[in-house]
Amino acid sequence: MDIETVILDLLRSNLVYLLLALLLVVLVVKGVRIVPQSEKYVIERFGRLRSVLGPGINLIVPFIDRVAHEISILERQLPTASQDAITKDNVLVQVDTSVFYRIIEPEKTVYRIRDVDAAISTTVAGIVRAEIGKMDLDEVQANRSQLIHTIKASVEDAVDDWGIEVTRAEILDVNLDQATREAMLQQLNAERARRAEVTKAEGAKRAVELAADAELYASEQTAKARRILADAEAYATQVVATAINENGLEAAQYQIALKQVEALNALGKGSGNQTVIVPAQALEAFGDAFKLLKGRST
Known part of the structure; x- marks a missing residue:
């Protein structure tokens, strides 16, 4: 080899x-x-x-x-879609929606649907129109969260055979046509004017009520003062009666004489030059009063 x-x-x-x-x-x-x-x-x-x-x-x-x-299998977001819908009360609105989803069973998505994004967008548009058609405009504006929940559940049922999970559905905006906006603006202004008038009327009513309460309070206080004064006069009368009963008529006469002297004294202290004319009966009464006071002092 x-x-x-x-x-x-x-x-x-x-x-x-x-x-x-x-x-x-x-x-x-x-x-x-x-x-x-x-x-x-x-x-x-x-x-x-x-x-x-x-x-x-x-x-x-x-x-x-x-x-x-x-x-x-990452979560995907469909482009924001706008579709027209008519509410139950015949108002045309334009609804902007956005849907998030992810593929959980690729074999269904591959072999059962060709363009999954377009299919979901078409399904969402139909469901949005159907659901808004069941509601009035006020309900659409006030119950947006409930509407979103209903749309999400309906879309999930529709795309279940495609191996897709809808993770979130959002209504971004509800737009109205110009004529509807102007009508709603007029209605809003009218409602504001009505509320202002109601507030003004309630204020006037409250002012009247307060004035009546003040007048009632003043009357109650006046009556209370009169009652106290009457009680005081009654008490004074009772004291005088008790004194007369205990000390006799002389004590009462003494008190009267004392008042008479005080009154005469007050006349003498008047301002300016003045002449006081006293009837004869009054002079006798003053004389008795001075005698009585003199006797008391001794």
């Missing part, structure tokens, strides 16, 4: 090993699939669904199985 033959044999054997190594590398590359956390892979075998690969390292049959679809 010559050297050339030995070299050829070595080359043939190394080539076999090289081919085997290359085949092994190809099998590993074709048979191992690393799926990112945010995706799922749909595997087909001869054109038919074989399996769905989740995140991590997965093994498939090389040259037989293939990755047909790489589906993102």
Whole structure:
């Protein structure tokens, strides 16, 4: 055996090993699939669904199985859509909506619907028109959260066969046409004017009530003062009667005489030059009073 033959044999054997190594590398590359956390892979075998690969390292049959679809399972937001709707009270409104969803069963989404975004948008538009048609305009404005909840539930039922989960539905705005806006503005101004008149009338009524309460309070206080004065006069009369009863008529006469002297004294202290004319009977009474006071002092 010559050297050339030995070299050829070595080359043939190394080539076999090289081919085997290359085949092994190809099998590993074709048979191992690393799926990112945010995706799922749909595997087909001869054109038919074989399996769905989740995140991590997965093994498939090389040259037989293939990755047909790489589906993102991240939450998605549909572009803001505007659709016209007519309320129960025949008001035309334009509703701006936005829907968030994510794919949870890629095999359904891939094989049951072609354009999932367009399908969801059409479904949302129809549901929004149907739900708003059941409500008056005031209900649409006041019960927006309830309307959003109803739309979300209806969309979930409609897209259940597509392997989709609707995570959130939002009504961004409810716009009215110009004529309706002007009518509502006039109604709002009229309501404000009515409230102002009611407030003014209530204020006038309250003022009258307060004035009546003040007058009633003043009357009550006057009556109370008169009652106290009457009680005081009654008490004084009772005291005088008791004194007459205990001390006799002389004590009463003494008190009368004392008052008469005080009255005469007050006349004498009047301002200016004045002449006081006193009847004869009064002089006799004053004389009796002075005698009585003199007797008391002694």
